[in-house]
Amino acid sequence: MPKKGNPPLQGELLQGTLDLLILKTLALGPAHGHTVAHVIERRSDDVLQIEHGSLYPALHRLEDRGWIASFWGTSENNRRARYYRLTPSGRKKLVEQTSRWDDLVRAIDRVLRPASEEK
Amino acid sequence: MSWTRFFRRRRWDEERARELQSYLEMETDENVARGLPPDEARQAARRKLGEPLRIREEIYLMNTVGVLDALGQDLRYGARVLRLNPGFAAVAVLSLALGVGANSAIFQLLDAVRIRTLPVKDPSELVEVRIADRKSATGRFTGRFPQLTNPLWEGIRDKAEGFSGLTAWGTSRFDLSDGGEARYAEGLWVSGAFFETLGVRPAAGRLLTPEDDVRGCASPGVVISHAFWQRELGGDPSAVGRDLRLDGHPFPILGVAGAGFFGVEVGRSFDVAVPLCAEPTIDGANAALDKSDWWFLAAIGRIKPGWTVARATAQLAQISPGILQATVSPRYSVGDAKHYLAFSLAAFPAGTGVSSLRRNYEKPLWILLAMTALVLLIACANLANLMLARASAREREIAVRLAIGASRGRIVRSPAGSAPPW
Numbered sequence: 001m002p003k004k005g006n007p008p009l010q011g012e013l014l015q016g017t018l019d020l021l022i023l024k025t026l027a028l029g030p031a032h033g034h035t036v037a038h039v040i041e042r043r044s045d046d047v048l049q050i051e052h053g054s055l056y057p058a059l060h061r062l063e064d065r066g067w068i069a070s071f072w073g074t075s076e077n078n079r080r081a082r083y084y085r086l087t088p089s090g091r092k093k094l095v096e097q098t099s100r101w102d103d104l105v106r107a108i109d110r111v112l113r114p115a116s117e118e119k
Numbered sequence: 120m121s122w123t124r125f126f127r128r129r130r131w132d133e134e135r136a137r138e139l140q141s142y143l144e145m146e147t148d149e150n151v152a153r154g155l156p157p158d159e160a161r162q163a164a165r166r167k168l169g170e171p172l173r174i175r176e177e178i179y180l181m182n183t184v185g186v187l188d189a190l191g192q193d194l195r196y197g198a199r200v201l202r203l204n205p206g207f208a209a210v211a212v213l214s215l216a217l218g219v220g221a222n223s224a225i226f227q228l229l230d231a232v233r234i235r236t237l238p239v240k241d242p243s244e245l246v247e248v249r250i251a252d253r254k255s256a257t258g259r260f261t262g263r264f265p266q267l268t269n270p271l272w273e274g275i276r277d278k279a280e281g282f283s284g285l286t287a288w289g290t291s292r293f294d295l296s297d298g299g300e301a302r303y304a305e306g307l308w309v310s311g312a313f314f315e316t317l318g319v320r321p322a323a324g325r326l327l328t329p330e331d332d333v334r335g336c337a338s339p340g341v342v343i344s345h346a347f348w349q350r351e352l353g354g355d356p357s358a359v360g361r362d363l364r365l366d367g368h369p370f371p372i373l374g375v376a377g378a379g380f381f382g383v384e385v386g387r388s389f390d391v392a393v394p395l396c397a398e399p400t401i402d403g404a405n406a407a408l409d410k411s412d413w414w415f416l417a418a419i420g421r422i423k424p425g426w427t428v429a430r431a432t433a434q435l436a437q438i439s440p441g442i443l444q445a446t447v448s449p450r451y452s453v454g455d456a457k458h459y460l461a462f463s464l465a466a467f468p469a470g471t472g473v474s475s476l477r478r479n480y481e482k483p484l485w486i487l488l489a490m491t492a493l494v495l496l497i498a499c500a501n502l503a504n505l506m507l508a509r510a511s512a513r514e515r516e517i518a519v520r521l522a523i524g525a526s527r528g529r530i531v532r533s534p535a536g537s538a539p540p541w
Contacts, residue, residue, distance in 0.1 A: 032141070032142075032145075033138060033142055034141075034142045034145045034146060051169055052142065052146075052167050052168045052169065053168045053169030053170070053171075053173070053174045054169070054174075056135065056138065056139065056174050056178065057174065057177045057178050057181065060131075060135070060178045060181060061181065064181070075141075075145060077145070077148060079141055079144055079145060079148075080137075080141055081138075081141045081145070082134070082137075082138040082141065
């Protein structure tokens with residue numbers, strides 16, 4: 001399990017990515033697990049088909065690290081649901097992880113399409 | 120949350136179960152809204168989520184510390200097995216309890232007699248000064264530690280280097296009564312530097328100083344122990360300054376030694392400490408102070424910073440002939456005198472005090488401790504045997520445990536954390 005700090009993304013790419021997606025989703029406002037799963041799917045135009053079950057361990061992990069906090073609330077259609085919201089440290093983490101992600105994408109992009117090929 | 124989550128994992132698990140349930144309900148609702156029949160809607164929701172139990176397990180495992188969890192299970196299993204076999208449990212617990220109890224009891228005795236240091240300042244600096252390898256000597260011996268005569272002590276006091284403080288003490292008994300039936304107090308003859316050398320603080324009044332102990336003092340002040348003060352004088356602060364009758368002679372009480380200071384003899388405690396110069400007052404014409412064949416004192420000192428016991432001994436050996444020569448008793452025969460002159464003074468570490476208890480009982484106590492340790496070992500070996508004997512009877516159980524996925528490590532550990540079925 002990755003600890004705080006900046007571990008290499010290698011090998012943990014998928015797990016780290018899921019964390020990032022969850023943080024980003026919650027940045028829009030508090031949501032429960034069901035919503036988070038559907039928002040991620042919808043916003044990725046259904047390209048990212050995550051197994052909804054795998055979302056919950058990830059939520060738990062994030063909460064354990066103090067990046068998100070949870071509370072019980074009532075959903076749109078009157079069901080009890082556990083809501084999650086971003087904590088200040090989670091917000092900081094989101095910014096940090098987003099820029100890391102951008103770096104990563106740029107780096108991979110440079111490798112895949114070297115400048116010489118563009119000519 | 121950190122490690123405390125380990126203890127809250129059960130509550131967490133319930134929470135997660137409810138959360139997953141609420142997901143299923145919501146997903147089912149949506150599916151129904153999309154037009155699926157309820158049954159199919161529920162199944163679709165289940166498919167979407169995955170197996171709830173597996174998800175909960177994954178989260179549960181995130182919260183556990185594997186070793187602790189296994190240990191808890193082993194302990195629970197052990198308790199269960201013991202409960203099912205009360206006979207075995209009783210035998211095991213009793214034999215272990217007896218073994219451990221006997222060991223700690225003996226050790227406590229040994230600790231008090233041998234290991235614990237004197238309740239004074241920096242006991243590790245204390246050394247005893249006496250004649251090395253004295254097997255016999257001629258003269259009169261009184262008290263429990265007749266190691267030196269007063270002339271010998273005075274020689275040492277004046278000539279010895281290497282001590283930041285040096286003092287002599289001897290044991291005696293004093294009659295407290297005013298005539299009538301005798302009532303004895305444990306007494307100490309002490310030289311003036313006694314309390315200073317040991318670093319004892321007064322609980323009331325003041326303690327003896329070298330100025331109190333000068334030859335010819337008729338009735339100097341005495342110091343009483345804290346215990347005696349409480350027992351005989353009711354801890355009365357006005358006792359200081361009052362007279363105490365010792366063998367019929369009044370001595371003013373100067374002060375009370377600090378609580379917990381019992382003297383330098385382990386296993387005994389003193390009641391009253393009287394300066395050596397008062398000895399003629401009590402013993403009269405028969406006084407010991409100038410008799411070089413009356414052995415009744417022992418010397419204890421504090422080694423000077425920078426000096427070692429070996430160096431102090433070397434210096435003592437150097438001055439010994441002179442002191443001995445000057446203190447040969449006129450009443451000695453030629454043979455006695457020759458024997459006396461062959462003595463040599465030496466220093467010995469005395470941080471744990473001196474004790475006749477120790478002299479007499481130290482070896483038996485060590486042997487006793489070794490024996491009880493052995494008994495405990497035998498008890499353990501017996502129990503191990505019993506368990507071993509039952510291990511074969513557990514073959515089926517072990518086979519079942521392996522079959523349902525226990526690791527070899529767990530199998531080995533489980534009988535260690537418990538007792539096998541009787």
